[in-house]
Amino acid sequence: MRLKTVLPTISLLLASFAVHADDDRLFIPQWLGAQYTFVDQHQYSLHSPYQGELSLRPQGDTERSHTFGAYFGVNLPLHLQFYFDVEMFKGEGVSNATGLGGLTNGDVIRAGSAGLPKKPYVARRYLRWALPLGDETDDVERGQDQLPGKEATRRVEVKIGKMAASDDFDKNRYANGTRTQFMNWSLFNNTAWDFAADTRGYTDGIMLAWINPTWALRYGIYRMPYHANGQELVSSLGDSNGQQVELTLQPHADGFVVRLMAFRNDAHMGDYREAIATAMATGMRPDIAADDIRGRHKYGFGANGELPLADQGETGVFIRAGWNDGRTESFAFTEVDRTLSGGFQLSGAHWGRSQDHFAVAVAIDGLSSAHRDYLALGGSGFVLGDGALNYAREQIVEAYYNFVPFKHLTLSPDFQYIRNPGYNHDRGPARFAGLRAHLEL
Template sequence: MIKTQNRRALRTLLSFALIAGAPLIAHADDAPLFVPQWLGAQYTFVDQNQSRVHSPYQGPLSLDPNGSTARSHTFGVYFGVALPWHFQYYFDVEMFKGEGVSNATGLGGLTNGDIIRSGVASLGKRPYVARDYLRWVLPLSDETTAVERGQDQLPDHEATKHIEVKIGFMAVNDDFDKNRYANATRTQFMNWSLWNNTTWDFASDTRGYTDGLVIGWIMPTWSLRYGIYRMPVEANGQALLKSLSASNGQQLELTLQPKQDGWALRFLGYYNRGNMGLYQQAIEIAEQTGQTPDIHADDAPGRHKFGFGINGELPIADNGDTGFFMRAGWNNGKAESFIFTEVDRLLSGGFQLSGVHWGRSDDHLGVGVAINGLSHEHAQYLSLGGEGFLLGDGALRYGPEQIAEVYYNIAVIDHLTISPDLQFIRNPGYNRDRGPARFAGLRAHVQF
């Protein structure tokens, strides 16, 4: 790992260059060595309303039965520096304000992906470092392809066959479980179960970032990536454990894509080792003591959790702007949901349709559905009144959480899109006694 003091030195150096040498900052089509490049900036606003919910009972982490309205704002600026010998350095700063409906609790598939995990954590509203890492590329061929400027992507020409290494502070889902049609919560689907595999409990702090190492073997028709990252100290926690030997999150993903703009299949496996509780053990302790089960009280080091996922995309028309997507995921569901959300089974899919068919080539219509499920132990724990970090109705009559979402992304002018969004959820929080719930939202996104 990059030591903390080294990262701070790099940040200080970059900040000095940005302030004292501002005229040198560039965003041209090349990337001169040692010159900080401004790679982009964004602002996203989400206004979302939750309907009233049928609620014969409720707990501390239920959807608000009286309905809820919430607004969120996210800001980000993104920089990169080209270094000798195929090294690159990336540094991002973000800021979040606002909240999600019902305090971003009460669902496995939460409805606003831009407030990821802020929920009950009460994070500060100041700017924070989002990414701070080094990337190195080892070319394996003379054939190259152009790489356009973008967030965490310096403009360059890279070998079509190469080894990639990233080390530092980053987001795990920047490199794994990507999908052309369901990957960007600021312009595509907003529900968590549609832009990521929610059974994949990937390592991160509360905001979604962690220290780690990624190694990728990239070929023209396939790629293989492995990543290992620091785990949080506790469920939904901001502090990260220091020791990788005692606690870590690991993932391996194989991507098959015979043609660059053709269909793609991704096969993901993950294994977490950390300070987690076990649902069955928490249940047994509660039965012996006559108390409500508490998964957090059963936390102990050395516990593990593993799972698998498959992710597919199929372009069918309009140079790939129209196409289908799907995801399926499973985890063993014995250890507590620790980081991302409370989902143990997932099946999702849908499509994106280009607006070219009605004379709006930069617009997109998206329709998606998802079914979330829990393991037997997880459902039993909640039915006895147990709480996770997102779920806790006080009781549970289990049923799969069923989600539908439709959005229309309107390109208003260059750099600005506005998206009306509707979501419908049956059995919110996996509870047949509650719901259904309806959500209407409006999202505005500015990106440079």
């Protein structure tokens, strides 16, 4: 299926419905919101007996990042909705957004390592169809990619177009948004899930869901990039794709939630053992990108849970775990093959500030034996490459406080401590202090 031919059809469909329909209603696009997020982050100097081009800078670094977004949607006949989002990124991440599996600022979009242009771009452009399967409904408030109104609690849902796989999979109430929650990549996503995406995190694809009050089943298939950390996506889903299926269980509306996911990627990927064998035969450093062959696979699993404890769920805990086979090249998200994380959020209602909250979490990331051997021989990926490796699991602690001085504005001091940065026991520990400001309208 070629999504490049589908998207113009969607645009024509939107244009035809944006005039009077059979019931004489006018379908007018709605502005759903806008946001601006500023992050000022400082990386302190660290112990560094050696380094490569992708290492954390031993002398430390201070960088600022800015993201802007505007979000639109329109209700159409036949249970259809259309969404269109525009964003822009400026600035850099510390150490060029490299040197770690769990990078410290989820808003930098790896722009430093990929050289992305600093200009507006279309983030999402997709059609959503939601077919009610019953009469029960819930109220839906206006929000990013969420039109206000009522929605059936039992429904079939289909999305097609440009979007992010993480819009629908691996969601978590307490660790899901880098602009208002944890900033470290290993705490707002399952980093072992190497989901299909371009460098900015978006792709074209299809998502199918069967939604019920106590459980949901979702399946998504999306285009992969041509190359690791690449901005250009393959021309069709038949060329290479990332697929995932997720079961969500929530027996009670205000109770715990468990999500179980499996994924499989087909892409033009390198194989770590093959790259090592070539290096041994030639006397060169291994180069995973030079070993790219069409039709290679990566598969893995993920689980996450959330448990509200008090304060209408504003106080609660979460946990995530992820694993992938680690045989083929880390390709689209980051270089993590195993991850385990968990944390706690405490509502500010306990000190008279119900809009505030404090949160702390830990994450432990690891690599497969083939991946670590590749790095130990001097190989590089797209975020890792110290030139050598004395392997140890990357260990991350992050704490932040969300202060809401008035509605729409959130200020968040943030601190992160990372042992064995880049999985290298010879380096670090690394410390990061930051201040985040998030304005949402």
